[in-house]
Amino acid sequence: MPTRHILIIDDEDDIREVAALSLESVAGWQVTTASSGAEGMRLAAAEVPDAILMDVMMPAMDGPTTFREMQKLPELARIPVILLTAKVQGVDQRRFAGLGVTAVLFKPFDPLTLAEQMSEALGWS
Amino acid sequence: MSSTKDPEATRKLLASLWERSLPVLRERCALLERAAAAAQAGILTPELRAEATAIAHKLSGSLGMFGYPEGTDLARRIEEHLEDDGPVDPPRLTQDVAALQIALPL
Numbered sequence: 001m002p003t004r005h006i007l008i009i010d011d012e013d014d015i016r017e018v019a020a021l022s023l024e025s026v027a028g029w030q031v032t033t034a035s036s037g038a039e040g041m042r043l044a045a046a047e048v049p050d051a052i053l054m055d056v057m058m059p060a061m062d063g064p065t066t067f068r069e070m071q072k073l074p075e076l077a078r079i080p081v082i083l084l085t086a087k088v089q090g091v092d093q094r095r096f097a098g099l100g101v102t103a104v105l106f107k108p109f110d111p112l113t114l115a116e117q118m119s120e121a122l123g124w125s
Numbered sequence: 126m127s128s129t130k131d132p133e134a135t136r137k138l139l140a141s142l143w144e145r146s147l148p149v150l151r152e153r154c155a156l157l158e159r160a161a162a163a164a165q166a167g168i169l170t171p172e173l174r175a176e177a178t179a180i181a182h183k184l185s186g187s188l189g190m191f192g193y194p195e196g197t198d199l200a201r202r203i204e205e206h207l208e209d210d211g212p213v214d215p216p217r218l219t220q221d222v223a224a225l226q227i228a229l230p231l
Contacts, residue, residue, distance in 0.1 A: 108197050
């Protein structure tokens with residue numbers, strides 16, 4: 001897989017660390033992390049990653065709200081976003097998919113195959 | 126950054142992250158235990174129930190990635206039980222929290 005730059009936005013330290021470890025060590029991608037939607041938007045504007053992996057449930061500004069705010073800014077709107085959620089019920093899945101994100105992946109993810117799942121969702125494979 | 130693509134090396138790194146996460150995981154399980162005890166005593170407040178629901182949600186999303194899928198299943202069961210609009214079933218909550226603690230090497 002070619003080198004990619006991914007921005008991970010998640011308020012949970014362990015999820016952020018495992019996702020970063022997974023993408024760096026398994027795929028060799030460059031990873032930047034943010035612990036809130038606001039910080040994620042700042043980093044996305046500054047670093048323009050190839051894709052964003054973002055948690056749904058976060059305090060202050062959740063994933064869907066952050067995504068909608070990004071869509072208002074042309075420089076951020078073109079970055080593909082994958083939402084990450086522990087909600088497995090169909091109604092939640094349809095709601096998240098209806099936002100217009102590139103894909104919705106589910107927690108817990110397998111650290112050994114996360115990059116592969118993302119590549120597939122992003123059409124990189 | 127170069128790719129290791131070595132599952133064993135990645136597993137070792139994951140194991141070290143698990144070790145680092147243990148104090149937080151223990152705190153989270155203790156909170157679920159407090160919520161179950163409060164439910165048994167009939168004093169589970171809406172605030173503690175909401176906090177326990179959020180904690181169960183976090184656990185359901187993380188335990189499986191560390192290799193504890195049964196922990197994820199139990200945490201999800203606890204989350205769905207607590208976020209249900211109906212009253213809490215104290216024996217069931219206590220049993221599920223105990224099973225969660227047994228499923229994890231804390």
